[in-house]
Amino acid sequence: MDTQVGIVGAGPAGLLLAHLLRLQGIESVVLEARSREYVEARVRAGVLEQGTVDLLVEAGVGDRLRREGLVHHGLELRFDGQGHRIDLSDLTGGRAITVYGQQEVVKDLIAARLDAGGELLFEVEDVTLHDLEGEEPAVRFRRDGADHELRCAFVAGCDGFHGVCREAIPAGTLSVFEREYPFAWLGILAEVAPSSEELIYCYHERGFALHSMRSPRLTRLYLQCAPDEEIDAWPDARIWEELRTRLATGGGWTLGEGPIVEKGITPMRSFVVEPLRHGRLFLAGDSAHIVPPTGAKGLNLAVADVRVLSDALGRWFAGGDPSGLDAYSDTCLRRVWRVQHFSWWMTSMLHRFPGDDPFDGRLQRSQLRYVSSSRAAATTLAENYVGLELV
Ligand code: FAD
Ligand code: DHB
Numbered sequence: 001m002d003t004q005v006g007i008v009g010a011g012p013a014g015l016l017l018a019h020l021l022r023l024q025g026i027e028s029v030v031l032e033a034r035s036r037e038y039v040e041a042r043v044r045a046g047v048l049e050q051g052t053v054d055l056l057v058e059a060g061v062g063d064r065l066r067r068e069g070l071v072h073h074g075l076e077l078r079f080d081g082q083g084h085r086i087d088l089s090d091l092t093g094g095r096a097i098t099v100y101g102q103q104e105v106v107k108d109l110i111a112a113r114l115d116a117g118g119e120l121l122f123e124v125e126d127v128t129l130h131d132l133e134g135e136e137p138a139v140r141f142r143r144d145g146a147d148h149e150l151r152c153a154f155v156a157g158c159d160g161f162h163g164v165c166r167e168a169i170p171a172g173t174l175s176v177f178e179r180e181y182p183f184a185w186l187g188i189l190a191e192v193a194p195s196s197e198e199l200i201y202c203y204h205e206r207g208f209a210l211h212s213m214r215s216p217r218l219t220r221l222y223l224q225c226a227p228d229e230e231i232d233a234w235p236d237a238r239i240w241e242e243l244r245t246r247l248a249t250g251g252g253w254t255l256g257e258g259p260i261v262e263k264g265i266t267p268m269r270s271f272v273v274e275p276l277r278h279g280r281l282f283l284a285g286d287s288a289h290i291v292p293p294t295g296a297k298g299l300n301l302a303v304a305d306v307r308v309l310s311d312a313l314g315r316w317f318a319g320g321d322p323s324g325l326d327a328y329s330d331t332c333l334r335r336v337w338r339v340q341h342f343s344w345w346m347t348s349m350l351h352r353f354p355g356d357d358p359f360d361g362r363l364q365r366s367q368l369r370y371v372s373s374s375r376a377a378a379t380t381l382a383e384n385y386v387g388l389e390l391v
Contacts, residue, residue: 003029006139006152013285013302014158015109020310029119045102047296049387050095069100079203081250084372091382129168133279157283169278181268192258209246268292275329295343338391342384
């Protein structure tokens with residue numbers, strides 16, 4: 001088997017890269033460990049930056065996104081029982097975010113790939129990478145009990161944080177930058193109309209809470225919890241009670257409740273490796289970097305990486321120009337570190353840290369009041385949240 005680009009992972013990064021390459025006439029094969037049903041059902045991110053939406057629409061995979069995505073021009077910061085609206089569009093010259101589930105993006109990209117007759121292999125096993133430092137790297141894998149080898153000009157490691165591509169880089173070659181947070185998020189999806197038209201990021205003595213949504217009938221909610229929390233310790237009644245307590249306002253706002261159809265706990269970490277390239281292997285998305293979800297950035301960062309990578313590969317295949325590939329890591333890392341800072345800042349401002357004393361709490365409240373009342377401070381949040389065009 002031969003192709004121009006071997007892509008490991010059919011998450012947003014791998015699928016979008018395959019699509020953007022195809023638009024330039026470049027062939028690829030996408031290898032995915034899980035089944036199609038599994039990746040299409042995996043509930044994760046929900047917030048798309050303006051630039052992510054524009055790219056998906058320009059690339060011809062944004063029709064359903066434009067029909068069903070919920071465009072938001074603002075968000076709410078809630079603390080001390082009061083809401084404060086951040087007018088994202090007013091502060092950013094009219095830009096906005098769109099709420100559209102990551103698994104819907106994945107479904108749209110899989111449909112586009114299969115409609116175009118592109119190679120997308122699910123349920124592959126034992127993926128290993130070879131000859132990354134040569135001119136013809138190989139990806140070996142098993143499928144349906146048989147061994148296969150894919151020879152290609154380049155390999156794209158789009159296999160997420162727990163994938164094999166980053167691990168294939170020789171020890172000592174990469175610098176690793178990492179921070180673990182002493183808490184996690186418990187996320188639920190509930191069959192009930194959202195209780196607010198916009199997202200609510202809530203700071204509370206008992207911990208952070210987030211009200212988001214997926215559609216006019218589906219609400220997505222998150223609670224800060226202990227990092228080693230067992231999901232069994234959170235029966236539905238306890239989740240609703242905690243959400244009601246943290247999100248309560250002085251002004252009669254009520255949280256709608258309904259059947260919980262999905263529940264999960266997500267650890268929180270910041271993680272970056274440098275550089276994002278080893279020989280002919282390029283890392284993109286969560287395989288190279290993780291951000292805590294408070295800034296809603298992981299998916300958007302994966303999209304930003306593959307936009308740069310597809311342009312660079314396009315220039316190389318069009319006429320052997322290596323400059324884009326040589327600049328790939330540095331170009332992406334500038335955005336990665338901006339987003340790392342923003343995600344760390346939002347996380348630090350909105351969560352209770354074990355061991356925090358009243359001084360820490362006063363600083364957090366002061367920061368929240370400042371962001372809610374100063375146009376300059378609110379603009380900092382807004383322009384990062386909708387996505388910076390230049391970093
Ligand atoms: P992934 O989506 O992880 O895809 C990697 C793929 O590779 C997977 O399909 C995996 O099965 C496959 N794979 C793994 N190992 C192998 C292997 N050995 N061989 C073959 N295939 C393999 N981001 C946002 O932008 N906004 C948000 O609002 C947001 N909220 C989030 C909320 C939660 C609860 C979580 C968990 C994440 C959130 N994120 C958010 C982050 C976002 O989901 C990720 O950053 C995004 O999925 C990264 O895409 P990716 O394609 O790089 O990796
Ligand atoms: C969602 C997830 C996030 O991490 C976030 O910051 C905002 C919204 C969501 O899943 O809807």
